[in-house]
Amino acid sequence: MLAKTPPMGWNSWDCYGAAVTEDIVRKNAEYMAQHLKQYGWEYIVVDIQWYQPSAASHEYVPFAELCMDEFGRLQPAENRFPSSAGGKGFKPLADYVHSLGLKFGIHIMRGLPRMAAHRHLPIKGASIRCDEAALYNSICMWNPDMYGLNCKDVNGVNPGQAYYDSIFQMYAEWGVDFVKCDDIAREYPRCEKEIETISRACRTCGRDIVLSLSPGAAPLEKAEHLKTYANMWRVSDDFWDEWHQLLAAFNYAEQWCIHSGPGHWPDADMLPIGALRQDYSPDDWSHFTVPELYTMMSLWCMMRSPLMIGGELTKMDDTCLKLLTNAEVLSIEKTTAGAHPLYRNEEECVWVTYDPAGKAVYAALFNLSDEERTVSLSRDVLGMEFQSAKELWSGTCANEVASLLPPHGASVWRLE
Numbered sequence: 001m002l003a004k005t006p007p008m009g010w011n012s013w014d015c016y017g018a019a020v021t022e023d024i025v026r027k028n029a030e031y032m033a034q035h036l037k038q039y040g041w042e043y044i045v046v047d048i049q050w051y052q053p054s055a056a057s058h059e060y061v062p063f064a065e066l067c068m069d070e071f072g073r074l075q076p077a078e079n080r081f082p083s084s085a086g087g088k089g090f091k092p093l094a095d096y097v098h099s100l101g102l103k104f105g106i107h108i109m110r111g112l113p114r115m116a117a118h119r120h121l122p123i124k125g126a127s128i129r130c131d132e133a134a135l136y137n138s139i140c141m142w143n144p145d146m147y148g149l150n151c152k153d154v155n156g157v158n159p160g161q162a163y164y165d166s167i168f169q170m171y172a173e174w175g176v177d178f179v180k181c182d183d184i185a186r187e188y189p190r191c192e193k194e195i196e197t198i199s200r201a202c203r204t205c206g207r208d209i210v211l212s213l214s215p216g217a218a219p220l221e222k223a224e225h226l227k228t229y230a231n232m233w234r235v236s237d238d239f240w241d242e243w244h245q246l247l248a249a250f251n252y253a254e255q256w257c258i259h260s261g262p263g264h265w266p267d268a269d270m271l272p273i274g275a276l277r278q279d280y281s282p283d284d285w286s287h288f289t290v291p292e293l294y295t296m297m298s299l300w301c302m303m304r305s306p307l308m309i310g311g312e313l314t315k316m317d318d319t320c321l322k323l324l325t326n327a328e329v330l331s332i333e334k335t336t337a338g339a340h341p342l343y344r345n346e347e348e349c350v351w352v353t354y355d356p357a358g359k360a361v362y363a364a365l366f367n368l369s370d371e372e373r374t375v376s377l378s379r380d381v382l383g384m385e386f387q388s389a390k391e392l393w394s395g396t397c398a399n400e401v402a403s404l405l406p407p408h409g410a411s412v413w414r415l416e
Helices: 022-039 091-099 114-118 159-174 192-203 220-229 243-259 290-303 318-324 327-335
Strands: 008-011 043-046 103-109 146-149 178-182 210-213 232-234 265-267 307-309 337-344 348-354 361-367 373-377 389-391 401-405 410-415
Touching: 008 022, 008 103, 022 043, 022 091, 022 318, 043 178, 091 103, 091 159, 114 146, 146 159, 146 192, 159 192, 192 210, 192 220, 220 243, 243 265, 243 290, 243 337, 290 318, 290 327, 290 348, 290 361, 290 410, 327 410, 348 373, 361 373, 361 401, 401 410
Parallel strands: 008 043, 008 307, 043 103, 103 178, 178 210, 210 232, 232 265
Antiparallel strands: 337 348, 348 361, 361 410, 373 401, 389 410
8 A cells, every 4th residue: 555654755845945956855865864764754855846947946937948858748957957867857866765765756737838738749658749638728826837737538538648647657667656746736626637637647657656736725525535536635735934834734633634544644744844945045944943843743743644854954953853753753653543632722732642552542732822831631631541651752751641831832642
């Protein structure tokens, strides 16, 4: 089964936007292999516009010249990814990531390049052209690189299927393990058939590829459709390092937690931790306080969201490493089920989740207020007895579950 547990890895967007280069990707992969792989981190994902030679920041250049082959399939920009020269695509970089014992992923926009439609390029392995598959009135509002695809049968042929099959077969040849498809998760109902078409292409390409849909908020009423056709999907718009966004994440987590399960994971988005926005300043750092970082990691693990690190790995400090390498907290992602909020008010929140074998209950205590506060969980409120309690971030053992938490802070307990 693909994505039996929530995928864990690194994505280049938060720290480099559209401007990441091969050298940066390799260095982050090397860091992950050396410092994080043993804790379950394994995906290295190249985010948006790897096919745009002049990309230099988080901003997009409308109608820029894109790199693509004779079949309208986007190719890595050789000036940014030199190992792709000679038509090799991402295979050399994927091979290097695999040599480190990791997995390789890429970002794509839904649809096909507008340039490919305007040039009437053929679709590889099909009798139709890119211009015949394109929907000219289906354009992403924030990045105009692509046209959406006609994914309805025309005389027994699904034009969109032909194009998506062609690109996913190429990704399989490159050795891609993860595809993040953008401008689609929140685009119901108009993209429902396109999601199904992408999913078929992904699942029949000859390689196991995790399919992630972005951005959110995906509609809650489409949960079953998403669980059928994707491995993970965004439950919010882009998540950044601001407390009001983290506070809002509690709402998304509560709405979506019942839909987490093997092979399908509601995605609370990347972890904006450490060195961010490096395309603007090498000194930029996450605006979250340390307690807020603990709250973010605790909530993401309790709801079993995929974990994608957004910061530059080679600049991680001790605080970041402690958050990313706590094996007991990370094990909640892989070994628990039934996560849900036990209660929540304006000042505090408590989540619980369970070891299916019945050996333990995990409880996360959150201080949502702007003041230091003691948050506790009694046996009566929990509805069960326990003999021992261990706070997993600090390693402290106690007979009762209670934490004096700083503003916006959290603790996570294992109860047996």
